[in-house]
Amino acid sequence: MEKAGKSTLKISFQRGTVPALLQGLRKSSSAEEPHDPTPGVDVGTFHIPGVGEVSLWDFAGQAEYAVTHSMFMDAENTISIVLYNIMDDTQEQDVHRWLSFIKSSNPNRQPDVILVASHADKVPPTSGQRQAAHLLQLMKAEFQDHLRISDEVFLMNCKETRTPEMDRLKKLLAKMKKAMLEIIFTCPSSSDPIIVLKPNWLCTDVFGPTMAPKTFSIHLRRSRPKSDDYMYVTREEIQRVFQDVADVDLLITLLHEFQLCHSYDGQTFIFPGLLTQTMPGQVWQPTQEPKVVYFGKQVQCADSTDMFSSGFFPRVQTRLMREQENRPLLWRDGAKCVDRNVEGLIKLSPDGRAANICVRSAQGDKAQCGKMLQQLENIIADVLDECSPGTGTEEKVLSARALKEHREEFYSYGKEEISKAAAEGGTIVHPSLGFTEQVSDLLCREHEDPLTRNRPELVQALRHVEPILDRLLACGILGDDEPDRIRAKETPQDKARELLDIVGRKGERARREFTAVLEEVNPHAAAMVQDGAGALLCEEDDPLIRNRPGLIRDLTSSYAVETILNHLLSRGHISEEECGIIRAKRTPHDKARELLDIVRRKGAAARQVLREALEEVTPHLAEMVV
Incomplete structure (x- = not known):
């Protein structure tokens, strides 16, 4: 401190x-x-x-x-x-x-x-x-x-x-004291590890001056309207500051690979971590277009011990600059993107414990809103996995009406509230604002590609890609060099992301073959990419849906979850890999959600085993699954 x-x-x-x-x-x-x-x-x-x-x-x-x-x-x-x-x-x-x-x-x-x-x-x-x-x-x-x-x-x-x-x-x-291990710093965005033989050189001589607020003479570019101003550092300034430290090209490569900056022209560099201006209100104004639609998600810390690391949002902004076709607008606490007829906004809460994602289309293009919303969600999920892997998060759905009214605060619904409302007629009442909304106005899931919609879950499920690569190569879906590109990624999650990106670009036949391969080697993942998977939460007569909020609320004991997993595993209803997916979830509530989703896909026999296990450890919950 x-x-x-x-x-x-x-x-x-x-x-x-x-x-x-x-x-x-x-x-x-x-x-x-x-x-x-x-x-x-x-x-x-x-x-x-x-x-x-x-x-x-x-x-x-x-x-x-x-x-x-x-x-x-x-x-x-x-x-x-x-x-x-x-x-x-x-x-x-x-x-x-x-x-x-x-x-x-x-x-x-x-x-x-x-x-x-x-x-x-x-x-x-x-x-x-x-x-x-x-x-x-x-x-x-x-x-x-x-x-x-x-x-x-x-x-x-x-x-x-x-x-x-x-x-x-x-x-x-x-x-x-324990035996200290050699420390190797690796960059998540690079296919090859960067090994730093002198950590103090990197940390003190490079990172220290880079992030110091007075090191660079920050320039304000006014080539566009004032609300679009952004600050940048020139190549000449980087060379001046680090002339006695290292070659400027090496320094720029390091800063780029550690996702601290981005350049569009190789001469000027934007460092999100150096931004000081908060997002001005005029960049997200109401529109009078009658067809306008709004959608949004909220990713917030699960409990009081969780936080987004200080590097989380600057890295999100760096990813936006690299992945968005149009240059995003950046502020210390926000970012705005535009793609075709859709605008997107990511806004941090004042306490930094929630990221609010909003998209809108003045032309009412629900499909494009869904695509951008999922792209922004994926970036946030990927960055959290990279720099805050121990942070438990909870995802909520933002109120479309509150977004359209441009209220100062963001108002949301829990996923269990949405599921219950969908099963009981399709309308939902906001608990604090008091107005009623249609569930269909809150979600644009029906337009989403399952590879995109379930990407965070697929990234966690696809921990072993080798058998998938072999089969996709054999049936001609992957080219000769593409398996090597996937294998070159450093972590299992990065390999899964690259695989999903490649398959997603290859069209409908590739998706069908991919699904067929998953059905053979990873049935749990296969269910996520089938078109019907997103509709699982809409069956009114399913007790696992009807009672889902109560089950998730009360099924938080590690002993209870492990007992259920042992029962399901010993009876052959789930695999070791599926147990690992459940255990890898960050919070007890997330573990319960994943467990219920897997059991639902397994059929009546798995449900019966779930009930028997619940009767053993938490009898009051057993009646809620039949």
Whole structure:
């Protein structure tokens, strides 16, 4: 955290007995030492007396540098020391934000965390200890399922080395220390990994100056109307700033591959992380066109421990610049796109915990609205998977009427509310606004391609693409070089995305062959790409739909879900891969949704096994599935 004393603590860690004694004998000064903030991330390997050889990563607390932090927060075999200033009024919010940040980067493990309060010399010892202990208990209670936070309370003056608190901290570190692994930084957008042999060069000499707010003389381009102004950095400025660091072409390649910037001409570069202007209201004005239609989705954090990483929205904006045919308009908290007769808007909520996606067509083109809406959803889902994989999210449907009325806030419906309303006549009443809408006016799903509509789920389901590639190559759907392009992608998710993109461009025959192959090797994924899959939620007489909200609300016990999976697996109704898909979902509610969807597609026998398992672990839910 900013001015918490992380860099000072790092120096104190390294002092042995004699240097510490000399430091204590120095004449103290009544004046405060000037604050010299860490530029980005300072990396070094040090020997800490009593602990041993460690690699220390000092993350800057200033918000402008946090854009790149998520690239390094998922390293395994690490201990995170969250240092905060006991004097700050915002200490609880600051600690909570950092713990949420650590959680967001680590979906499959519980990282070790130590909370340390600094500036012990500024508070009475008793009240300071009580305050630090209270904050520790609050954080442990909230993050108990996500992080392993040490029980020990630390309140220390980071400038002092020979203290009982420092000795306790070193002993705890020595106890928790594990073998450190070599760290390799990879870029999600590149087919080849980038290996950085000097991490401190990348983090401090490159990322630090790049994200510092005063490094570049930001230019404002006014080649279009004022609302379309955008800020850019010239190639000459990049060369001036980094002339003693590295070749300018290498620097630009690195910044591009880490998705920190984009250029349309090779001479001027837009850095979304440097944007400061908020979205002006005039860029999304009401229209009087009688045929205009609005649609929208909301992706919000699932609970209080979740957050979008600081790099999330800048990376979304970089992806928009690279993937949209027309240049999007960008602001610190928003982005606007135009494609044919459809306009799209992505707007962050004021607290940064929700991304609202809106599309509209003055000509009433519902099909094109559906395509753009899904494109924007896919970008958000992909970026979340890249830089906030541990963030639990909940997807909602925005009120079309509220969007058309251009209300200041975004109003939404939960998916369970939509499903229930569709089964009970097709009308829905907004719980806070009180007006009634037709479900058909909220959704444009009937016009969506199943490959696009279910893309996030397909990306997770298609973890093993090799048997699919072999069969598609044999039947002539894939060209000779296309399997290699797919295999060259770094992660299973990226391989699945490339496969879906290639198949999606090849027309109806390719989709039919793709579906046939999936029916053979991955029936669960096959159901997602069949045209009827999107209509599963409209059967009024299906108890799994009628009672879906209650089932999802109450089926959150890990023990209950695992018991059900074991029953279904042992009876041959689901596969190991399908169990993995369910377990990979971020929140208990998402696991319950995926479980119910899979069971619905499996037929009556699977439903009976589900009921038997529920009777064993949660009897009151068993009556809701028949």
